[in-house]
Structures are given as C-alpha cells and as structure tokens.
Amino acid sequence: MIEFKNVRKVYEDGTEAIKGIDLKIPEGKLVALIGPSGCGKTTTMKMINKLIGLTSGTITINGRDISEEDEVELRRSIGYVIQRIGLLPHMTIEENISLTPRLKGWKKEKYESRVEELMNLVGLEPGIYRKKYPLELSGGQQQRVGVIRALAAEPPIILMDEPFSALDPISREQLQDELKHIQNSIHKTIVFVTHDIDEALKIADVIAVMRDGKIEQISTPRELISSPANEFVRSFIGEHRLNVSKKEFLVADIMDDASIFPEFEAAEYETIPHDATLSEAAGMFVSKQPDKLVVMKGGSQVGSVSRSDILKAVASESRREAQSQ
The missing domain is CATH 3.40.50.300 (P-loop containing nucleotide triphosphate hydrolases)
Incomplete structure (x- = not known):
C-alpha cells in the first residue's frame, strides 16, 4: 500500500x-x-x-x-x-x-x-x-x-x-x-x-x-x-x-475482479453474466443457494460476487432511490 x-x-x-x-x-x-x-x-x-x-x-x-x-x-x-x-x-x-x-x-x-x-x-x-x-x-x-x-x-x-x-x-x-x-x-x-x-x-x-x-x-x-x-x-x-447513474446497478459494477478461481471450469460453479442486474443476481441466490456466483464475460471468468455483496448493493440502491424521491 x-x-x-x-x-x-x-x-x-x-x-x-x-x-x-x-x-x-x-x-x-x-x-x-x-x-x-x-x-x-x-x-x-x-x-x-x-x-x-x-x-x-x-x-x-x-x-x-x-x-x-x-x-x-x-x-x-x-x-x-x-x-x-x-x-x-x-x-x-x-x-x-x-x-x-x-x-x-x-x-x-x-x-x-x-x-x-x-x-x-x-x-x-x-x-x-x-x-x-x-x-x-x-x-x-x-x-x-x-x-x-x-x-x-x-x-x-x-x-x-x-x-x-x-x-x-x-x-x-x-x-x-x-x-x-x-x-x-x-x-x-x-x-x-x-x-x-x-x-x-x-x-x-x-x-x-x-x-x-x-x-x-x-x-x-x-x-x-x-x-x-x-x-x-x-x-x-x-x-x-x-x-x-440512476439506472440499476449491474453485477459487473460490484463484482470482486480479484477473486479468480484457479482451475476454473464453468460446470463446477453457478455462473452469471457480467451485465446481469442485481435483481437477477438476488434471484439466483434465492433459487440456487450458492455461496458465490462466478461472473462471466465472453466465455471467460472475470470475477465473482457473494451473497453479502448483493445484499449490500441492493440496500445501497434502495437508499439511493429513497433519497431521490
């Protein structure tokens, strides 16, 4: 640092x-x-x-x-x-x-x-x-x-x-x-x-x-x-x-791009497109119950998002929308 x-x-x-x-x-x-x-x-x-x-x-x-x-x-x-x-x-x-x-x-x-x-x-x-x-x-x-x-x-x-x-x-x-x-x-x-x-x-x-x-x-x-x-x-x-910026956040906006899985194979993880919305990501966490989602772009892994990442981002977006009203 x-x-x-x-x-x-x-x-x-x-x-x-x-x-x-x-x-x-x-x-x-x-x-x-x-x-x-x-x-x-x-x-x-x-x-x-x-x-x-x-x-x-x-x-x-x-x-x-x-x-x-x-x-x-x-x-x-x-x-x-x-x-x-x-x-x-x-x-x-x-x-x-x-x-x-x-x-x-x-x-x-x-x-x-x-x-x-x-x-x-x-x-x-x-x-x-x-x-x-x-x-x-x-x-x-x-x-x-x-x-x-x-x-x-x-x-x-x-x-x-x-x-x-x-x-x-x-x-x-x-x-x-x-x-x-x-x-x-x-x-x-x-x-x-x-x-x-x-x-x-x-x-x-x-x-x-x-x-x-x-x-x-x-x-x-x-x-x-x-x-x-x-x-x-x-x-x-x-x-x-x-x-x-008032548009809905996308997964790519909040993903951890340092979190790359070493021997990555898409079939082993739940994946989500980088341009998916937070709502879509939240839905996957509810339906699939993964610990993390691997973020994909053009067939390659570019990062990951966790359940807590999504919860924090959704809460932040809700507060921002409330303040703008």
Missing part, C-alpha cells in the same frame, strides 16, 4: 501545489487521480518515485518511508508510463522493453522470455515486432510497448501519467480495454493520472478527485457518480453521467 500523510509541496516561488493531502492507495488496485489542469494530480504521482520531492509530510510504501530509499533503486522498482511514450528510438522494441531488467542484472534467457510473454499479452507478435524500431510502429503500438516496458521487471507499482491522451479515440479505447484486461490478470498497484472523467470511470477501482492541491473525494466509480461529495465534484462529473 502507498500512503500519503499530510503531504505538502511548496515551490521556491511560494506556490503551494499540494496542500496537506492524506491518501491511501490500496495494494493491487488501479487508482485514478483526476481533476482540472494545475490541481496537483501529476505532482502527487511524481512524488511517489521521488521525481518531485515533498516539502513536508511522509509517503510510505508498505510501511517504508520513501525519503530513506535510494532514488535510483526506488525508480527501478516502480514502472513508469508517460504520455509521450518515451521509447528510445535507437533501440529495438525488444531492447526498449528489456531495458530495466537488464539494468537490474537479469540473465538473457530470463529477460528475452519476459519480452516475448509481454508482447503476446498486448497482441504484438514477437517474431514480427521485437527487432523493429519505435518509429516503425504506429502510435497505438508504441504506447502498448510503453505499457509493457513498465511491466517488464515485474514491479509491484506502476505510475501512468496520462498515457493514452495523445492517441486517437479508437486506439485510446482499445488500450483502456487492454489495461483493464492486463490488470485483471496481474493485479498491480497502479496510479493513473488522467483529466478524462470517462476514462477514470471506465478503468479505475478507486478515483481521487483533486482541486487546487487538495483531494475533494475518494471513492469507487459507482459511489462517485451516485453520491458526489460536493458541487465541484458534481459539476466535474457532469449531469448527464449522474443521470445515467
């Missing part, structure tokens, strides 16, 4: 960029930092790997104060993806991806195997692309390489600074989907900076909305749009998204 305790950042000209924030980033979750330009979201992220030093307060990673960590070793243990991609043009795709593992002293067989594994993960055929240079790839392909390069040395934490914002809408949506797919498989701790509320709502487990160096609200995407903390958050989300 990454934890900020009363963290402030004041620049030499007196500008207070971060104003005493407290923030917990859970292990294995994708947390989006979002807000208007100049709100402090990129500064907050860059303080995690000491690209920007804090003025006061503490940042800890799994209980260890980063101020006591060597910054080079810290950065080598944290993946980093930026908007401009940052691939080295004179290196092949294979050399770019394997850069950090080689710096960390991995043996050739190990890092070559890792490169092949990651390229296959994002649909880049190693036999075709590994010896190419960045400029021989499209923008979307280059950004895929940028993402898997951050994963190459198997870091527990990945920082992503508006990585898809320069791409065309189709490539952007494809990479958002791929990031969700990858995260469902590897469960890294990801801090994702974005100015796009739709992107945050789509990919994040938790969203922190920032304004003027402070955090206005931290919640799940569903909680954010169903219960905005104040008028700023409400206006930032937008009325049309708030209206959409």
Whole structure:
C-alpha cells in the first residue's frame, strides 16, 4: 500500500501545489487521480518515485518511508508510463522493453522470455515486432510497448501519467480495454493520472478527485457518480453521467475482479453474466443457494460476487432511490 500523510509541496516561488493531502492507495488496485489542469494530480504521482520531492509530510510504501530509499533503486522498482511514450528510438522494441531488467542484472534467457510473454499479452507478435524500431510502429503500438516496458521487471507499482491522451479515440479505447484486461490478470498497484472523467470511470477501482492541491473525494466509480461529495465534484462529473447513474446497478459494477478461481471450469460453479442486474443476481441466490456466483464475460471468468455483496448493493440502491424521491 502507498500512503500519503499530510503531504505538502511548496515551490521556491511560494506556490503551494499540494496542500496537506492524506491518501491511501490500496495494494493491487488501479487508482485514478483526476481533476482540472494545475490541481496537483501529476505532482502527487511524481512524488511517489521521488521525481518531485515533498516539502513536508511522509509517503510510505508498505510501511517504508520513501525519503530513506535510494532514488535510483526506488525508480527501478516502480514502472513508469508517460504520455509521450518515451521509447528510445535507437533501440529495438525488444531492447526498449528489456531495458530495466537488464539494468537490474537479469540473465538473457530470463529477460528475452519476459519480452516475448509481454508482447503476446498486448497482441504484438514477437517474431514480427521485437527487432523493429519505435518509429516503425504506429502510435497505438508504441504506447502498448510503453505499457509493457513498465511491466517488464515485474514491479509491484506502476505510475501512468496520462498515457493514452495523445492517441486517437479508437486506439485510446482499445488500450483502456487492454489495461483493464492486463490488470485483471496481474493485479498491480497502479496510479493513473488522467483529466478524462470517462476514462477514470471506465478503468479505475478507486478515483481521487483533486482541486487546487487538495483531494475533494475518494471513492469507487459507482459511489462517485451516485453520491458526489460536493458541487465541484458534481459539476466535474457532469449531469448527464449522474443521470445515467440512476439506472440499476449491474453485477459487473460490484463484482470482486480479484477473486479468480484457479482451475476454473464453468460446470463446477453457478455462473452469471457480467451485465446481469442485481435483481437477477438476488434471484439466483434465492433459487440456487450458492455461496458465490462466478461472473462471466465472453466465455471467460472475470470475477465473482457473494451473497453479502448483493445484499449490500441492493440496500445501497434502495437508499439511493429513497433519497431521490
């Protein structure tokens, strides 16, 4: 877990960029930092790997104060993806991806195997692309390489600074989907900076909305749009998204996507589609009496929901409907 305790950042000209924030980033979750330009979201992220030093307060990673960590070793243990991609043009795709593992002293067989594994993960055929240079790839392909390069040395934490914002809408949506797919498989701790509320709502487990160096609200995407903390958050989300949120929750909105059964066979469990409603899920718990339902999408398991998950969600939805009347 990454934890900020009363963290402030004041620049030499007196500008207070971060104003005493407290923030917990859970292990294995994708947390989006979002807000208007100049709100402090990129500064907050860059303080995690000491690209920007804090003025006061503490940042800890799994209980260890980063101020006591060597910054080079810290950065080598944290993946980093930026908007401009940052691939080295004179290196092949294979050399770019394997850069950090080689710096960390991995043996050739190990890092070559890792490169092949990651390229296959994002649909880049190693036999075709590994010896190419960045400029021989499209923008979307280059950004895929940028993402898997951050994963190459198997870091527990990945920082992503508006990585898809320069791409065309189709490539952007494809990479958002791929990031969700990858995260469902590897469960890294990801801090994702974005100015796009739709992107945050789509990919994040938790969203922190920032304004003027402070955090206005931290919640799940569903909680954010169903219960905005104040008028700023409400206006930032937008009325049309708030209206959409009044529809009934779906199983996919509340499932535990970390709960994947190791040797899964659909026949052994009661399953439910990811786009089933809570009412449909509740009906299955009544009729079938399972402890859990396995959530399916496109023939693959994507998570699970328990009886208590459904009861809590149904109760929450009932309260929300009552308050809106």
